[in-house]
Amino acid sequence: MSRQLYKRLRLDEYKLRDAITGIRDLHNLADPVGVVQIHREIDAGLIMKRITCPLGVLGVIFEARPEAAIQIAPLAIKSGNGVILKSGKEAKHSCEVIVKVIKQGLSNTIVSPDIVQLVKTREETLKLLKMDRFLDLIIPRGSKSFVRFVQENTNIPVLGHADGICHLYIDKAADMEKSVAITVDAKAQYPAACNAIETLLIHSSIAYGFLPPIAAALQSLNIELRGDKTTRDILPNIAVATDYDWETEYSDLILAIKIVDSLEDAITHINHYGSKHTDTIITEDSKAAEIFLAMVDSAGVYHNCSTRFADGFRYGFGAEVGISTQKTLPRGPVGLEGLVTYKYTMVGNAHIALNYTGDNAKSFTHRDL
Amino acid sequence: MSRQLYKRLRLDEYKLRDAITGIRDLHNLADPVGVVQIHREIDAGLIMKRITCPLGVLGVIFEARPEAAIQIAPLAIKSGNGVILKSGKEAKHSCEVIVKVIKQGLSNTIVSPDIVQLVKTREETLKLLKMDRFLDLIIPRGSKSFVRFVQENTNIPVLGHADGICHLYIDKAADMEKSVAITVDAKAQYPAACNAIETLLIHSSIAYGFLPPIAAALQSLNIELRGDKTTRDILPNIAVATDYDWETEYSDLILAIKIVDSLEDAITHINHYGSKHTDTIITEDSKAAEIFLAMVDSAGVYHNCSTRFADGFRYGFGAEVGISTQKTLPRGPVGLEGLVTYKYTMVGNAHIALNYTGDNAKSFTHRDL
Structure with a gap:
């Protein structure tokens, strides 16, 4: 076993304390779901809102680093998403225990323990990458070649954690x-x-x-x-x-x-x-x-x-799901905010587009409320 | 020529008026670049900011719809990006005139006319899709099969405008x-x-x-x-x-x-x-x-x-670059906001991570400024 792998596998008191601190910080963070980002009158009686909502189901494939399971599952729960975890095989036993404990915790809440799943084999991982009807985001953590492999073998959006030079x-x-x-x-x-x-x-x-x-x-x-x-x-x-x-x-x-x-x-x-x-x-x-x-x-x-x-915990985001090096969003350390999306709601009273086109077009008010 | 294509090609007074109104609205919108989204003290003397910045160079491939060129180029300019436009071949002549007029306008400003380019052939489009070192975002507008083709033939992030059912x-x-x-x-x-x-x-x-x-x-x-x-x-x-x-x-x-x-x-x-x-x-x-x-x-x-x-202009975003139907961001009509990214800046005074780990770890203040 290489020196780096040993260091990654070892869940020492400092890593554990940091992971627990991350969860406690997360508990104190605002709920990322249901945030009204835009509240705008489009015209009299026609009201638009942009509201944050969960992405859906996340697939997180991480290296042999057991504290990652402790960080990621609570982020998924807090952001309203389901999550399927897959750890590097060397951390399998640690992650089984961590997921068991998380499910025990959830069984006393209104959140179903089923929303956190652990898959264990490479074959299951390959199947996950093909399930674009059911998964909404894949987060691969690991080597550059592994991230590239994931990107080339899935149609699911990938939050790429490429290498850090x-x-x-x-x-x-x-x-x-x-x-x-x-x-x-x-x-x-x-x-x-x-x-x-x-x-x-x-x-x-x-x-x-x-x-x-x-x-x-x-x-x-x-x-x-x-x-x-x-x-x-x-x-x-x-x-x-x-x-x-x-x-x-x-x-x-x-x-x-x-x-x-x-x-x-x-x-x-x-x-x-x-x-x-x-x-x-x-x-x-x-x-x-x-x-x-x-x-x-x-x-x-x-x-x-x-x-x-450069780390979600140190930035004050709570624990992080990864660091994105893409130029499109989310960029840098990704915490809760990167695990929600938004939808636009529009409520009117028989408003139709025809009235806003042509010779006698009505104007939009575009007034933020 | 089909009925739909004819309607798309025709730049009538209403479409032209809407496009010009979109540019005027855009002029009134705030500059999307340089916005400080997060300003946070990490610890005494260690200050983090998240600041919006341009994505870089956009490649926008659109259908035979000349008003798209009038909408897109000003969005790219206002967001600090370069843009390479490619229109459907039936709209080529209209787009040549539109780009010429835009470059004439830019020649009287501090912005170089070179930041707006028009490519005209399918061969050039295929080359663009391979230039992932130079382009930061591809926006394909058109049929589902065309968007799929782009997605499958580029490593550049694609702002997908899939079909609208x-x-x-x-x-x-x-x-x-x-x-x-x-x-x-x-x-x-x-x-x-x-x-x-x-x-x-x-x-x-x-x-x-x-x-x-x-x-x-x-x-x-x-x-x-x-x-x-x-x-x-x-x-x-x-x-x-x-x-x-x-x-x-x-x-x-x-x-x-x-x-x-x-x-x-x-x-x-x-x-x-x-x-x-x-x-x-x-x-x-x-x-x-x-x-x-x-x-x-x-x-x-x-x-x-x-x-x-459902339209960027009607939502009050100014003219739009497209409508994204992906679940990850940006979702829905995309205007200026979807054309910038952000970076994290951190300014300290010899701050090192070692002091925040181990037995006598300092705490972060994480205080928003």
């Missing part, structure tokens, strides 16, 4: 102490997470001063460094980074380093090689930060803080 | 006069529109009284009627409706009629055969209306008004 860019106007602390946190605090960084970009004008202390801090935590040619002029003992490195999510104790000559080069690198997940700039130059936040085309764009904050 | 259900507690007026409007005012009804459902307890005047009104407008067995007991001279009719968008002067025994049967029929577009109940029974609005799983659910109001 996150970057940290240390600008020429960066503070050294912040740079070391944030780099260490973003890479080493939990390297298996999708919001950990894979590539460090650093401005050429400060690289000579900044790279040695950063490298020392990372190497003391057993992080393997790989660098481009200029980086290796400063850190001659590290391995070579190639194009492969710029486009790889290691999910491991490895960091690629590249020296860039400008903010623009950093932004271009991120928009080309990144996965539109989360990227950070470290700088004391507020104009540079503003340009970075506007021009980096990612779900999360940060200034002077760790990429590791 | 809209229903009108006349409840046992319906008012006769409203029923006749709304049925005629919903079917006959513009049968080629996706929000025109294709099927009339009518409660068995009032069918004998209501069907003859409704049929007379429709037949006087040259609407062909098709009915199930019970309907033909009342209207013996109409054609037989089969399963084919329940699942067909005629876009023509044809209406299928079915008699149902209950509100529940009507809802079941709509959720089974409908396309989740727009469906109306006619009733004076507010409880029946409430159940219909809650249980019909469509983007638009109406009470005592015509389905023909």
Whole structure:
């Protein structure tokens, strides 16, 4: 069993406490269903509302990470959806116990325990992907290849959690102490997470001063460094980074380093090689930060803080169903809000469209109520 | 040239006036870009914002309907996106003139005329569908088979405008006069529109009284009627409706009629055969209306008004880019709001995730600002 898999399977006290805290936070969040988003008079006596409602049935296929079942089932229940869970096979036994406990809890409520289901085999998963008449959203969590597989084998909308190739860019106007602390946190605090960084970009004008202390801090935590040619002029003992490195999510104790000559080069690198997940700039130059936040085309764009904050719990959404790196909505960490849709209701009194067309067309009032 | 195609191609004074009114309404709408949707303190000095931003480049492939170009280009410009337009070949010459005029207008502004492009051939369209590195959203407007073709031949997100199989259900507690007026409007005012009804459902307890005047009104407008067995007991001279009719968008002067025994049967029929577009109940029974609005799983659910109001302009969104019948967002008529996405920005001062995990974890404040 690999180091990463072991870390993912282990439901230690911290992960459990975080998951329970997430549910308690969720309990305190407003009901996402029945929210009137638009309430508008179209004309006298013709009233439109846009009201949130559940999506229907969710299929959530996640990796061998038992706390995911604890996070996802309550989100589905709170948002009024049914949910079919499928965990990575290594977490099957943990998830069976977790789903049993959730069903026991539901049996004392008006919500049927049947709305939470666990499927256990790959064959069942493949059948689920074909059930587009019955499922309304598939949320695959796992490797890029797995997400791609799901996308290519279903007509059900997919909330894609593609890979997380996150970057940290240390600008020429960066503070050294912040740079070391944030780099260490973003890479080493939990390297298996999708919001950990894979590539460090650093401005050429400060690289000579900044790279040695950063490298020392990372190497003391057993992080393997790989660098481009200029980086290796400063850190001659590290391995070579190639194009492969710029486009790889290691999910491991490895960091690629590249020296860039400008903010623009950093932004271009991120928009080309990144996965539109989360990227950070470290700088004391507020104009540079503003340009970075506007021009980096990612779900999360940060200034002077760790990429590791990209998470539904940390954003205050309660536990999350996943992080979306698509450009269409929902984007970024998805909690309750991403699990509801809306419908438009219109109530009139014999209103017909004919009266609003032609020579004597009535006008719409379009007055928000 | 078919009757429907001729109606679509013709840019008469009413269509032109509606399109121009749509642009003027759009001008009055708020800028959809840069809206701060969430502004939250995560912890002291760590501030998150969710801010709307353009999607990027839109590809809009529409049918032979020249007013669509007038509607879509300004929506793309106002939402900060580039747009590549492709019209049905029969509307090519009208669209060339429209795009030329739009580019002339842009040349006097800070927006480059290059952000609006028109492609003219099917071969160019096929190339566009493969350019997922450069396009962020494809909006196909047209037949079900065309939308399916686009969905199956691109990895770019598709804002699907599938077909519109809209229903009108006349409840046992319906008012006769409203029923006749709304049925005629919903079917006959513009049968080629996706929000025109294709099927009339009518409660068995009032069918004998209501069907003859409704049929007379429709037949006087040259609407062909098709009915199930019970309907033909009342209207013996109409054609037989089969399963084919329940699942067909005629876009023509044809209406299928079915008699149902209950509100529940009507809802079941709509959720089974409908396309989740727009469906109306006619009733004076507010409880029946409430159940219909809650249980019909469509983007638009109406009470005592015509389905023909399902339209971005009529909803007050300015002109629309299309109507989405998917359950995920955006659903229903899509205007400006559906053409932007958002990003999360986070600004800190050396904030790292490590301090919020483990034994002495700091708490998040999650305070909306």
